[in-house]
Amino acid sequence: MTDMRQLYQEVILDHNRKPRNWGAVSGANRHADGHNPLCGDHIKLSMNVSDDKIEAIAFEGHGCAICKASASMMTGAVKGKSVQDAETMVEEFRGMATGTFDPESADNHLGKLKIFSGVKDLPSRVKCAILPWHTLHAALNAEASTSTEGEADPVPGSMIGEE
Amino acid sequence: MKIERIKNERTITDKATIDKIRADFPILGLQVSGKPLVYLDNAASSQVPQAVIDRIVRYQTEEHSNIHRAVHYLSELATRQYEAARVKVQHFINAKESREIIFTRGTTESINLVMHGYGRAFIGKGDEIILSAMEHHANIVPWQMLAQEKGAVLRVIPMNDAGELLVDEFEALFNEKTKFLALSHVSNALGTINPVKRMTAYAHSHGVPVLLDGAQAAPHQALDMQDLDCDYYAFSGHKMCGPTGIGVLYGKAHLLEKMQPYQGGGDMILSVTFEKTTYNVIPSKFEAGTPPIMAAIGLGAAIEYLSGIGLDNIAAYEHELLEYATEKVAAMPGVRIIGTAGNKAAVMSFEIEGVHPHDVGTILNSDGIAIRTGHHCAQPVMDRFHVPATARASFAFYNTRQEIDKLVEGIRKVQEMFL
Numbered sequence: 001m002t003d004m005r006q007l008y009q010e011v012i013l014d015h016n017r018k019p020r021n022w023g024a025v026s027g028a029n030r031h032a033d034g035h036n037p038l039c040g041d042h043i044k045l046s047m048n049v050s051d052d053k054i055e056a057i058a059f060e061g062h063g064c065a066i067c068k069a070s071a072s073m074m075t076g077a078v079k080g081k082s083v084q085d086a087e088t089m090v091e092e093f094r095g096m097a098t099g100t101f102d103p104e105s106a107d108n109h110l111g112k113l114k115i116f117s118g119v120k121d122l123p124s125r126v127k128c129a130i131l132p133w134h135t136l137h138a139a140l141n142a143e144a145s146t147s148t149e150g151e152a153d154p155v156p157g158s159m160i161g162e163e
Numbered sequence: 164m165k166i167e168r169i170k171n172e173r174t175i176t177d178k179a180t181i182d183k184i185r186a187d188f189p190i191l192g193l194q195v196s197g198k199p200l201v202y203l204d205n206a207a208s209s210q211v212p213q214a215v216i217d218r219i220v221r222y223q224t225e226e227h228s229n230i231h232r233a234v235h236y237l238s239e240l241a242t243r244q245y246e247a248a249r250v251k252v253q254h255f256i257n258a259k260e261s262r263e264i265i266f267t268r269g270t271t272e273s274i275n276l277v278m279h280g281y282g283r284a285f286i287g288k289g290d291e292i293i294l295s296a297m298e299h300h301a302n303i304v305p306w307q308m309l310a311q312e313k314g315a316v317l318r319v320i321p322m323n324d325a326g327e328l329l330v331d332e333f334e335a336l337f338n339e340k341t342k343f344l345a346l347s348h349v350s351n352a353l354g355t356i357n358p359v360k361r362m363t364a365y366a367h368s369h370g371v372p373v374l375l376d377g378a379q380a381a382p383h384q385a386l387d388m389q390d391l392d393c394d395y396y397a398f399s400g401h402k403m404c405g406p407t408g409i410g411v412l413y414g415k416a417h418l419l420e421k422m423q424p425y426q427g428g429g430d431m432i433l434s435v436t437f438e439k440t441t442y443n444v445i446p447s448k449f450e451a452g453t454p455p456i457m458a459a460i461g462l463g464a465a466i467e468y469l470s471g472i473g474l475d476n477i478a479a480y481e482h483e484l485l486e487y488a489t490e491k492v493a494a495m496p497g498v499r500i501i502g503t504a505g506n507k508a509a510v511m512s513f514e515i516e517g518v519h520p521h522d523v524g525t526i527l528n529s530d531g532i533a534i535r536t537g538h539h540c541a542q543p544v545m546d547r548f549h550v551p552a553t554a555r556a557s558f559a560f561y562n563t564r565q566e567i568d569k570l571v572e573g574i575r576k577v578q579e580m581f582l
Binding site (some may be wrong): 064 | 520
């Protein structure tokens with residue numbers, strides 16, 4: 001990807017400037033913290049899940065535009081969905097971002113989230129896009145914190161600071 | 164054997180000289196994202212000139228064998244070349260003796276060697292180790308591990324908002340428990356050049372040995388161990404036009420002699436029985452196993468290359484580049500330079516208001532511009548300046564003003580995109 005406008009589209013820049021569902025859900029019954037050690041990205045996710053449905057979801061934290069926009073759009077996309085549907089989207093998004101799943105060639109639930117497909121060409125940025133989804137998965141599975149470090153890395157070791 | 168330092172009257176500033184230097188580096192001709200590469204990540208790793216590449220190829224093609232082992236032709240040749248590289252390092256940093264030069268894998272291993280060999284033997288419970296607030300993780304974590312193991316305490320020299328260490332506070336940290344000072348010569352994240360000679364003298368006045376992390380200094384200024392008078396000096400080959408996998412620990416002979424070996428194995432012994440091993444003399448005591456022979460010889464070639472241009476010339480030209488870049492970038496609204504010390508190496512960390520450094524890095528990359536983004540393995544420095552990460556451009560003597568103009572243009576493009 002040489003044209004950055006393909007990735008940094010207005011939609012992403014807008015969600016970065018004005019993240020939706022920003023903050024914390026009061027009386028949340030699911031929480032998770034996500035960290036990306038490379039950038040210092042940090043996402044705090046809170047949710048209310050009842051009758052197997054995500055009733056409310058919000059996030060806060062700091063991160064790059066890719067990470068924040070991904071989190072913002074994710075919260076909009078999974079709100080009102082069943083836990084199973086949200087988990088399916090986690091899998092589809094992760095596959096799209098790592099290049100193992102082509103959202104153009106198979107049925108999926110990603111919709112507007114396909115805008116993030118360009119990150120698959122930027123190995124060092126894949127984790128930025130995936131972090132919110134990892135965090136969602138952790139919250140749904142009652143894990144308190146997660147990190148993208150466990151993610152299969154297209155360039156082993158590239159995510160950890162060197163020098 | 165004493166080689167006079169090469170005094171070179173030529174300065175780099177004129178275009179013909181820069182073009183000639185750039186032609187020495189084949190990688191600088193690369194296209195990235197369809198644009199000519201603008202390599203501004205020299206503080207992470209510098210590029211390698213053809214002379215060093217050729218030297219490595221010649222070694223592998225005509226000279227390779229294991230060293231210090233056999234009596235055959237190649238082994239003797241490789242040994243001679245490896246030891247010649249040690250002497251080149253000795254002259255490069257003006258060490259008194261070549262046995263004070265230990266080859267390691269890099270700065271990190273050099274510091275760990277001192278932590279194990281000196282620290283574990285001579286630093287104990289309640290003792291204090293002084294570090295600075297601008298240290299890189301490689302000069303924090305080993306000492307933290309030692310402090311944890313021994314019950315020692317780390318004391319930290321604070322810095323001001325410009326990224327300069329506070330000298331009064333530094334002096335106030337010393338007491339009878341102080342046993343070691345580990346300090347960056349040049350900060351990788353801020354570019355600050357610390358007054359290490361004065362600080363070393365002060366530590367010595369309290370009988371405290373000093374390790375200087377010279378990873379960012381060695382490629383950019385002339386070094387003189389006998390003048391600095393530090394006890395240890397650590398640096399890496401790959402930041403000074405050499406290959407990766409080779410670094411140097413300089414140590415004063417009398418200290419190296421009383422230190423414990425770092426690793427056990429071949430070459431570091433005089434005799435071995437199952438009852439007792441007698442260790443070899445320095446530097447072999449610290450070079451267990453087969454060392455990175457090729458990389459050491461490559462480092463020797465890099466030193467010859469740098470000396471050919473002249474470290475004083477390099478320092479002067481890089482300083483011009485830094486001033487040019489600082490002036491341009493400081494004038495941009497919405498851009499803040501982090502690290503504004505009076506005495507700085509050619510490192511410029513910055514942040515663009517409202518834009519995360521990783522987005523900056525990705526967008527600059529699409530124009531072929533390589534900078535470092537992140538915490539630069541110096542998280543305490545990021546905390547001190549209340550940023551999660553920075554973007555960092557770091558210059559070498561093969562960079563040009565035109566490249567800095569491209570960086571400035573790239574920053575403007577990022578700002579427009581995120582407006």
